[in-house]
Amino acid sequence: MSLPILNQRFRTWWQPRRGLAIAEACVIGLVAALSAVFLKVGSGWLGTWRVHTTHLFPAWLVLPVIGLVLGFLAGWMVDRLAPEAAGSGIPQVKASLANVPVNLSWRVAGVKLLSAIIAIGSGMTLGRQGPTVQVGAGLAAGMSRWVPTSPDHRRQMIAAGAGAGLAAAFNAPIAGVLFIVEELLQDLSGLTLGTAIIASFIGGVISRLLGGGSFDLNLQLTQSSSQFSIPEIPFFVLLGILAGLLGALFHSGLIFSIKFYRRLHISLPLRVALAGFISGVVVAMLPASFRDNTGLRESFITGDSQPTVAAIAFTAQFILTLIAFGSGAPGGLFAPSLILGSCLGHIIGVAELYITGVGSPTTYALAGMGGFFSAVSKVPITAIVIVFEMTTDFNLVLPLMIVSVAAYLVADKVVPGSLYEKLLELKGITLTKQLPMEGALTKLTAKDVMQERVETLDAEMSLEEAMQSFARSHHRGFPVVEDSKLVGIVTQSDLLKIRESAKHTLRDRNLADIFLKEIMTPVPMTVTPTHTLANVLYLLDRYQISRLPVVNGRKLIGIITRADIIRAEVDHLNCGNGTPKLQPEPSYIVYQTRSPSTGSGRLLVPVANPETAGILLQMAAAIARDRHYEIDCVQVMLIPRHSSPSETQVRTAKSRRLLRQAEVLAKKWKIPLHTQIRVTHDVAQAILETINEQHIDLILMGWKGNTSTPGRIFGSVVDNIIRQATCEVVLVKLGTTGHSLISSPQFNRWLVPMAGGPNSPLAIKLLPALITLGNEPQIHLTQVFKPFEFKPDMSISEQAIRHLMRRQKLSSTVVALPVQADSVAEGVINLVKTEGYDVVVLGASREGLLQQAIQGNIPEAIASGVESTVILVRGAIHK
Secondary structure (H helix, E strand, O other): OOHHHHHHHHHHHOOOOHHHHHHHHHHHHHHHHHHHHHHHHHHHHHHHHHHHHHHHOOHHHHHHHHHHHHHHHHHHHHHHHOHHHOOOOHHHHHHHHOOOOOOOOHHHHHHHHHHHHHHHHOOOOOEOHHHHHHHHHHHHHHHHHHOOOOHHHHHHHHHHHHHHHHHHHHOOHHHHHHHHHHHHOOOOOHHHHHHHHHHHHHHHHHHHHOOOOOOOOOHHHHHHHOOOOHHHHHHHHHHHHHHHHHHHHHHHHHHHHHHHHHHHOOOHHHHHHHHHHHHHHHHHHOOHHHHOHHHHHHHHHOOOOOHHHHHHHHHHHHHHHHHHHHOOOOOEOHHHHHHHHHHHHHHHHHHHHHHHOOOOHHHHHHHHHHHHHHHHHOOHHHHHHHHHHHHOOHHHHHHHHHHHHHHHHHHHHHOOOOHHHHHHHHOOOOOOOOOOOOOHHHHOEHHHHOEOOOOOEEOOOEHHHHHHHHHHOOOOEEEEEEOOEEEEEEEHHHHHHHHHHHHHHOOOOOHHHOEHHHHOEEOOOOEOOOOEHHHHHHHHHHOOOOEEEEEEOOEEEEEEEHHHHHHHHHHHHOOOOOOOOOOOOOOEEEEEEOOOOOOOEEEEEEOOOHHHHHHHHHHHHHHHHHHOEEEEEEEEEEOOOOOOOOOOOOOOHHHHHHHHHHHHHHHHHOOOEEEEEEEEOOHHHHHHHHHHHHOOOEEEEEOOOOOOOOOOOOOHHHHHHHHHOOOEEEEEEOOOOOOOOOOOOOOOEEEEEOOOOOOHHHHHHHHHHHHHHOOOOEEEEEEEEOOOOOOOOOHHHHHHHHHHHHHHOOOOEEEEEEEEOOOHHHHHHHHHHHHOOOEEEEEOOOOOOHHHHOOOOHHHHHHHHOOOEEEEEEOOOOO
């Protein structure tokens, strides 16, 4: 199997479904965890090398140079390869989830990962948690471009990737989910929560197993040192207020720093290099312990440092983070916020211990982490859960809640609004509250606007016949069906490629011997009836195609194009769908019997006239045996319009006798037969409801051959069945010889006019089953030509003969017979009268049976002009 076919099968298999969304979330969680571990190991190794060099060379020389060089390298990578990787990355993810065209891809994720390792390893006081969020989201976005997804599905996967990145960075799966709900997507739907939980859980577990934890805390020490008592509540409230005020100052300082760098009018690489140089100079001037952020952070949490050291660390971290982040360096704010919070909490804890003689600086340091994080990121719930998941200490829950909520309220009062949204505003992106979309794109589904009349080609059609069909049609592509099941699609470009290839590689094969099933694109891209128009439009644009088949399982039920979607949107804007249509009352089943379902399809036979029911059932049995179908037999009873079908009393004795006789015949033929009696206001409606409810593949029904109803071609019932039936239709006009339920027809001489339409092969496919109703049948295939055509082209009939003899292995005589006449109807009628054919089998033209009324209605003219039995075949047009 070729690579394009495999790719197409994979894309179709991966269409958005709940099970596959969960599988995709698992992959996203795994990859996000691996990237988080790689970021930790890479930046840790580079940071260790940087600190080690200070033991070999003067720190005042080494640290600024390393910061300058590595900062320039990180900035150059971002500037040249993926400008979207600048900064923390969370604003970019937030914008993408708000449907802003911000690039998120594998390339952005890769550049972000490498540049963040370099920037953090250079000594800049930035965190790796923000980058892991963007990396996870970028990986998920790249995967969504690789497989066909809807916009909603893509947003859910990007959010799951972001949550998995955060969970892997902090070893906090619950926090990853809450961050999605609280800050990014703000969606509580089942699929969003399900994929977010799975991705975050896998990200956190894999990261923990591989040693990717963000904070290597001594849990036994922290849990033994943390404590809480009621009299301490005012101090925790004070800590929350200070964290809120300083967090608001930090918030404003970040915005000022970004604007300051912009006023310098220098490139991104130079800005990041300048930030790295300044950071190196400042750190070189501080004590050596300040060069190791991990050790410095743990000393505050465990209470081993002096308040003066904590104050110096807070000031230095505060300023250095503003310098680094404002430059656009790839790094986040989560870790700096937590370090600043731990310093502030340590100071308050020591002060409280000095004043009251009780308390634990460790508890204050951990509560301060959550408070400052909440004040900066405006996500109090996520802040509480992150610190709790890192420590797993229940003693911290109440202090965390007090400090985080107080800090959030104060910070939002002093500096309202989200930091990430303000960072986006600096780039000219304003996020507005998205109101629920009320347009046709979200309210309507594919089933509501699809074209239910679909022109198809049969899988057994030859390449030459397909080319002729394309030549007679304005369409550039057709679905390919086999027994009403979609099996592929073929386009003009496919035929041209195959035709050119056949000249070189298939020289020994005639085009008439190459079938569509050999050259079609199998397993085409499809949508289901429940896909919204937004999802359909996304797939059309994603794969640059103009139409999509609509399938229910494998059964083709319609097709939808860009024009259909535009028309639906226009109708919606014009309030065309504002007035609900009055739906007729459905039919009501008053009697039914069911047999074991052992067939591969269903054939429906409406019976009404006992004089013709027998021959119709025999024809149905012949087709059912050939195709391994079951038979559904329905009897429809009409009632007045003012009565309700479900409440009207009817007498079913006569109808049940007719159905029981059908059951006797079916038992004799050993064919499963189901029967039912329906009460209805409209016969066609009852038959169509049966077709839809029982998933009928073919309907065989009687036909008078003409009608006196004005505006009708075949009669009101048959016309409606032809327009709307979702299956193949076989109409039978019995000859003038009377038939009864027990009569055995003798159909020996068969005439099949061949016009080259798509339904002619369907007529040919029915012949092997139907001719079993006669003895030593003879089949004549005829083509009608104008009198001036001296050398008629009989290629269509000859191809049909070859197909019959090869595929069906008939023992009957099959002859191609040219006829000259001024019209098709005239030629066929004269031939039937001259030769005395028993049956004429007609295939409907591509334009559809009703369209032939404009041209004089050839089938009706033939049926009215001959006394023989006429069988009219129409393929499944899915309406």
